[in-house]
Amino acid sequence: MLLRSSIAFISSSPSRLSVTKLFSTVNPLTPLTPSAVVVPKKFVPTPFPYHHVMEATVESLTNLGVGVCRVKLPEGVAVDGDVDSNGDGEGKKKDWVVFVPSVIPGELVQLRIYRNFASYSSADLLSVLSPSPHRVSPQCSIANECGGCQYQHVDVGYQRKWKRMHVVELLERIGGIEREEGERVVKETVGTDEVYNYRSKLTPHYEAPRDRTEIDVIGFQRKQIRQLIDVPSCVIATEEINEALPGVRQRVNDRLKAGELKKKKGATLLLRHANEGVIFDHNQYVTTNVLDLQFKFKAGNFFQNNPYMLPNMVNYVVDQAKGEIGGEMTHLVDCYCGSGLFCLSASKSFDVCVGIEVNDKAVEEAQQNAALNGITNCEFIAASAEQIFYGGQVQSYPKDKTCVVIDPPRKGASEEFLEQLLKFGPKRIVYMSCGPDTQARDTKILLAEKKYKLSEVVPFDLFPQTRHIESCAVFERSD
Numbered sequence: 322m323l324l325r326s327s328i329a330f331i332s333s334s335p336s337r338l339s340v341t342k343l344f345s346t347v348n349p350l351t352p353l354t355p356s357a358v359v360v361p362k363k364f365v366p367t368p369f370p371y372h373h374v375m376e377a378t379v380e381s382l383t384n385l386g387v388g389v390c391r392v393k394l395p396e397g398v399a400v401d402g403d404v405d406s407n408g409d410g411e412g413k414k415k416d417w418v419v420f421v422p423s424v425i426p427g428e429l430v431q432l433r434i435y436r437n438f439a440s441y442s443s444a445d446l447l448s449v450l451s452p453s454p455h456r457v458s459p460q461c462s463i464a465n466e467c468g469g470c471q472y473q474h475v476d477v478g479y480q481r482k483w484k485r486m487h488v489v490e491l492l493e494r495i496g497g498i499e500r501e502e503g504e505r506v507v508k509e510t511v512g513t514d515e516v517y518n519y520r521s522k523l524t525p526h527y528e529a530p531r532d533r534t535e536i537d538v539i540g541f542q543r544k545q546i547r548q549l550i551d552v553p554s555c556v557i558a559t560e561e562i563n564e565a566l567p568g569v570r571q572r573v574n575d576r577l578k579a580g581e582l583k584k585k586k587g588a589t590l591l592l593r594h595a596n597e598g599v600i601f602d603h604n605q606y607v608t609t610n611v612l613d614l615q616f617k618f619k620a621g622n623f624f625q626n627n628p629y630m631l632p633n634m635v636n637y638v639v640d641q642a643k644g645e646i647g648g649e650m651t652h653l654v655d656c657y658c659g660s661g662l663f664c665l666s667a668s669k670s671f672d673v674c675v676g677i678e679v680n681d682k683a684v685e686e687a688q689q690n691a692a693l694n695g696i697t698n699c700e701f702i703a704a705s706a707e708q709i710f711y712g713g714q715v716q717s718y719p720k721d722k723t724c725v726v727i728d729p730p731r732k733g734a735s736e737e738f739l740e741q742l743l744k745f746g747p748k749r750i751v752y753m754s755c756g757p758d759t760q761a762r763d764t765k766i767l768l769a770e771k772k773y774k775l776s777e778v779v780p781f782d783l784f785p786q787t788r789h790i791e792s793c794a795v796f797e798r799s800d
């Protein structure tokens with residue numbers, strides 16, 4: 322099989338002669354003679370031939386962290402589509418979008434096409450001809466191949482600038498918020514200095530062993546292709562996780578040799594770093610501290626996994642929830658509450674709090690965490706989030722003194738939930754999200770009837786070096 326990735330770094334000197342390797346790769350690029358190129362069977366040869374090499378300037382980044390280049394279509398090739406912005410397309414596209422990873426806007430790069438789609442192409446990066454001043458050396462030797470990180474080649478300040486820009490752009494494109502308004506409400510991305518060795522949970526995978534006598538690939542998906550890459554250590558995971566990783570990998574192979582692994586099934590391993598050390602058993606209870614509270618939860622259950630960033634996020638949610646605009650809130654509803662993180666952290670600032678969560682095991686944990694921390698003004702309900710508005714309890718809350726915090730999974734809140742939330746009409750809504758695209762979609766719904774105003778959005782850099790953005794939006798009732 323031909324492996325595509327390898328990048329050379331070409332200095333910005335005018336002669337462009339000084340070529341140094343920027344990333345060490347497992348499969349160094351060897352110049353391919355035409356006869357060595359095997360064109361994949363399903364390759365569509367329009368508009369570019371397989372492995373066509375070209376130079377392009379990177380215009381921007383998608384919110385998946387991939388570079389966007391706009392290139393001219395080859396002479397004589399016309400593709401149906403919108404007339405180009407200069408108006409001379411006569412119903413045919415002349416510009417074409419090519420996506421390429423591991424680049425930074427403004428860079429001139431050399432790329433190589435490996436797939437044509439109906440309206441764009443995908444390419445590998447061959448070399449950076451004119452590097453961005455924001456380009457840095459990744460700490461990880463496989464940063465260019467592993468799909469876990471998208472931004473190790475970008476300085477963290479610039480990563481955070483782009484994360485903010487992505488939130489502004491998503492609010493405009495999906496949320497219908499004008500650019501100027503987005504620029505005003507979306508604040509700077511909040512981050513900490515711990516930009517490596519911060520992840521307290523790692524879940525590497527291996528594929529079905531079948532007839533193999535050794536599992537030599539335990540890791541994550543490669544960039545751009547559905548294939549695992551071996552990850553013997555991970556620079557964004559805590560040092561303790563990295564120390565435990567060789568033992569975990571060895572145990573998988575010991576179990577394979579002992580015939581204990583299913584031949585036809587791959588699996589995902591767990592390494593959860595908490596107060597007890599690094600735990601591998603999903604069902605083992607672990608504890609961790611966030612600000613002045615202790616949380617106990619099953620190692621395999623959801624818990625935010627950047628302990629350095631978490632206090633900032635919790636403080637922000639609690640500050641916004643209790644609020645100053647329109648007076649202090651007395652009642653808190655925490656929807657999608659997990660093991661009670663926001664609800665319990667905010668409990669001191671409220672008379673009464675209620676959390677709702679669909680996973681009954683997490684609800685048990687939340688109840689136990691309330692007891693563990695001597696908190697008596699929080700109640701937790703095991704049900705789907707919209708159910709909170711059907712019971713009598715929350716309906717009796719004073720709406721002008723109630724804040725609803727929501728922190729749904731990546732797919733965002735359901736329409737039914739948002740409909741009920743709008744009908745209930747709390748004074749304030751604090752919406753934490755790990756999916757800024759679905760948050761933008763839900764924002765559009767929350768703002769549609771002009772019952773709420775979007776007062777502020779803060780992106781949190783929970784996962785430096787990756788494209789992931791945690792974003793918190795605060796809505797205030799308009800009256």
Ligand SMILES: C[S@@+](CC[C@H](N)C(=O)[O-])C[C@H]1O[C@@H](n2cnc3c(N)ncnc32)[C@H](O)[C@@H]1O
Pocket residue numbers: 623624625656657658659660661662663677678679680683704705706707728729730731755
């Ligand atoms: C992003 S986590 C947030 C958990 C918690 N706020 C925290 O920070 O630890 C989302 C939570 O929503 C829960 N969930 C998913 N769908 C739900 C639904 N329809 N109703 C209530 N909870 C749901 C998941 O089980 C998960 O615990």
